Amino acid sequence: MSLPASAPGFALIRVLRAGICNTDLELQRGYYGFRGVPGHEFSGLVVASDQRVVGEINLSCGHCEFCAIGLGRHCLNRSVLGIVKHPGAFAEYLTLPESNLHPIPEEISDEEAVFVEPLAAACEVLDQVPIASGAEVAVLGDGKLGLLVAQTLCAHGANVTVFGHHEGKLEIARRAGARICITDNPPAAKYPFVVEATGSAAGLRQAVRMTRARGTVILKSTIHGEVSLDTAPVIVNEISLVGSRCGRFAPAIELLRQRKIDVNAMISRRFPLSEAPAAFAEAARPGVLKIILTNG
Amino acid sequence: MSLPASAPGFALIRVLRAGICNTDLELQRGYYGFRGVPGHEFSGLVVASDQRVVGEINLSCGHCEFCAIGLGRHCLNRSVLGIVKHPGAFAEYLTLPESNLHPIPEEISDEEAVFVEPLAAACEVLDQVPIASGAEVAVLGDGKLGLLVAQTLCAHGANVTVFGHHEGKLEIARRAGARICITDNPPAAKYPFVVEATGSAAGLRQAVRMTRARGTVILKSTIHGEVSLDTAPVIVNEISLVGSRCGRFAPAIELLRQRKIDVNAMISRRFPLSEAPAAFAEAARPGVLKIILTNG
Numbered sequence: 001m002s003l004p005a006s007a008p009g010f011a012l013i014r015v016l017r018a019g020i021c022n023t024d025l026e027l028q029r030g031y032y033g034f035r036g037v038p039g040h041e042f043s044g045l046v047v048a049s050d051q052r053v054v055g056e057i058n059l060s061c062g063h064c065e066f067c068a069i070g071l072g073r074h075c076l077n078r079s080v081l082g083i084v085k086h087p088g089a090f091a092e093y094l095t096l097p098e099s100n101l102h103p104i105p106e107e108i109s110d111e112e113a114v115f116v117e118p119l120a121a122a123c124e125v126l127d128q129v130p131i132a133s134g135a136e137v138a139v140l141g142d143g144k145l146g147l148l149v150a151q152t153l154c155a156h157g158a159n160v161t162v163f164g165h166h167e168g169k170l171e172i173a174r175r176a177g178a179r180i181c182i183t184d185n186p187p188a189a190k191y192p193f194v195v196e197a198t199g200s201a202a203g204l205r206q207a208v209r210m211t212r213a214r215g216t217v218i219l220k221s222t223i224h225g226e227v228s229l230d231t232a233p234v235i236v237n238e239i240s241l242v243g244s245r246c247g248r249f250a251p252a253i254e255l256l257r258q259r260k261i262d263v264n265a266m267i268s269r270r271f272p273l274s275e276a277p278a279a280f281a282e283a284a285r286p287g288v289l290k291i292i293l294t295n296g
Numbered sequence: 297m298s299l300p301a302s303a304p305g306f307a308l309i310r311v312l313r314a315g316i317c318n319t320d321l322e323l324q325r326g327y328y329g330f331r332g333v334p335g336h337e338f339s340g341l342v343v344a345s346d347q348r349v350v351g352e353i354n355l356s357c358g359h360c361e362f363c364a365i366g367l368g369r370h371c372l373n374r375s376v377l378g379i380v381k382h383p384g385a386f387a388e389y390l391t392l393p394e395s396n397l398h399p400i401p402e403e404i405s406d407e408e409a410v411f412v413e414p415l416a417a418a419c420e421v422l423d424q425v426p427i428a429s430g431a432e433v434a435v436l437g438d439g440k441l442g443l444l445v446a447q448t449l450c451a452h453g454a455n456v457t458v459f460g461h462h463e464g465k466l467e468i469a470r471r472a473g474a475r476i477c478i479t480d481n482p483p484a485a486k487y488p489f490v491v492e493a494t495g496s497a498a499g500l501r502q503a504v505r506m507t508r509a510r511g512t513v514i515l516k517s518t519i520h521g522e523v524s525l526d527t528a529p530v531i532v533n534e535i536s537l538v539g540s541r542c543g544r545f546a547p548a549i550e551l552l553r554q555r556k557i558d559v560n561a562m563i564s565r566r567f568p569l570s571e572a573p574a575a576f577a578e579a580a581r582p583g584v585l586k587i588i589l590t591n592g
Contacts, residue, residue, distance in 0.1 A: 066509060074509035074533070128534065204527065213362060213370035219531050228522040231500065234539035235515050237370070238424065241537040243530035 013044035039089030043113035122148040124247030133157030146197035309340035335385030339409035418444040420543030429453030442493035
């Protein structure tokens with residue numbers, strides 16, 4: 001086959017490994033109206049240089065007000081790899097601006113590097129909210145994002161308790177140093193920081209209930225549809241709710257390089273790219289963590 | 297009549313003027329399950345010393361974790377003047393801990409001093425959220441709290457636009473230096489800071505819509521019942537929602553002393569305490585601003 005063309009300033013990248021994220025499942029269900037090749041978690045090889053890379057997923061214009069302050073992730077004219085108007089990583093090749101790429105240090109395997117993007121999203125919590133080392137943090141949800149957030153916060157030195165429903169998944173957080181808790185009745189008004197990573201309206205309501213006065217709820221996972229929320233405790237207890245999306249790659253790469261996050265335990269299965277439909281079906285099964293697509 | 301007794305550390309205070317707040321109307325409708333004398337905005341005279349005072353409304357225990365960090369307003373064991381387990385200001389006398397009292401500077405009239413409490417709640421926005429002088433702020437709502445917030449932010453040097461529906465009320469914000477805007481279609485994703493002071497679910501949704509990426513919505517007025525909210529834009533645009541309640545009295549007193557806030561324009565009518573029922577009815581009429589109760 002002929003290689004896809006890449007525009008000036010763009011690198012052509014051969015995909016090595018790619019990860020299926022919940023967002024990909026949602027795109028498949030028709031959310032966001034995306035058509036084309038999904039996939040935004042990957043490791044790859046720059047065709048022109050053989051450099052192993054990961055790539056930031058937001059393609060920014062470079063001249064809007066957000067680009068001007070170094071927040072290309074919020075560029076008003078952005079496209080997003082595999083999500084908004086830019087073909088994604090579930091393919092043999094992809095293109096990205098060279099400025100979006102980060103070399104993968106040799107300590108990080110092709111497969112581990114797939115986690116840089118979601119781990120950067122976990123690190124974003126610490127970029128947005130000043131959580132001191134030693135602070136009490138509750139993480140709600142033991143899915144992929146919850147486990148990455150929990151491990152990131154443990155590596156940061158926070159005092160983490162993960163609330164979930166799956167012994168096996170919670171074990172990953174426990175090994176990282178988190179307390180784990182399976183309960184239908186978590187403590188009320190206890191935590192100065194609560195990370196909502198269940199993706200459910202009930203999880204968000206629970207998060208508000210668990211947060212102490214002047215505390216912060218970080219909304220880390222997308223909740224579909226409208227959420228019905230009682231704002232009275234938010235106002236009376238002066239709670240902050242902070243939406244959180246993509247993060248910088250540098251801290252995520254550094255955490256993986258230093259082996260501070262165990263992502264290998266989070267891989268449920270691998271499929272060749274040619275079996276992507278089966279891989280998607282597997283990723284959608286309850287209890288499954290990361291599904292990796294391999295390209296050759 | 298005999299004077300009410302006051303416990304050790306408490307001052308007996310003769311009420312001079314009191315203000316009716318929306319919270320009082322809500323108490324009357326049965327919210328919060330309060331029974332007894334409402335009223336938490338007042339100026340008074342300490343019986344023992346003839347000192348004119350205003351009083352912070354949260355009675356704190358002094359030894360819980362919030363009291364320990366100087367946040368008695370969030371005391372876990374608090375009672376609240378005229379709201380939670382402590383008789384309020386719509387009476388000839390009230391009692392408050394001496395430590396809750398602030399002398400009224402001579403530049404401030406008895407009537408103006410009634411606004412110290414709600415003005416402190418407006419000032420709380422600046423204690424919680426770092427709004428730079430010159431920052432663009434939208435205030436939604438031209439009721440009492442919206443107008444106090446708008447004036448406070450103008451005095452702070454912010455670039456304030458107030459969105460409301462009443463020419464006459466908005467005029468008060470305009471005189472303070474705010475832009476005013478009557479529209480059903482305010483700009484989307486424009487403001488780094490939006491203060492929600494409409495007290496309506498539609499207002500909160502509008503506030504989120506008007507906030508730019510990485511911006512902050514301050515929830516200043518209580519919204520009754522559950523609010524149905526789409527969290528996707530909150531997460532994608534990394535918006536923060538900050539609940540905001542009572543504030544410190546000192547900055548509010550200073551603003552009034554320096555004549556930086558026009559509260560006199562916000563007084564709709566005065567009633568003697570003996571006509572409190574009529575005063576409440578008037579306060580509940582649409583378009584009415586502050587109703588003052590006078591005691592003797």
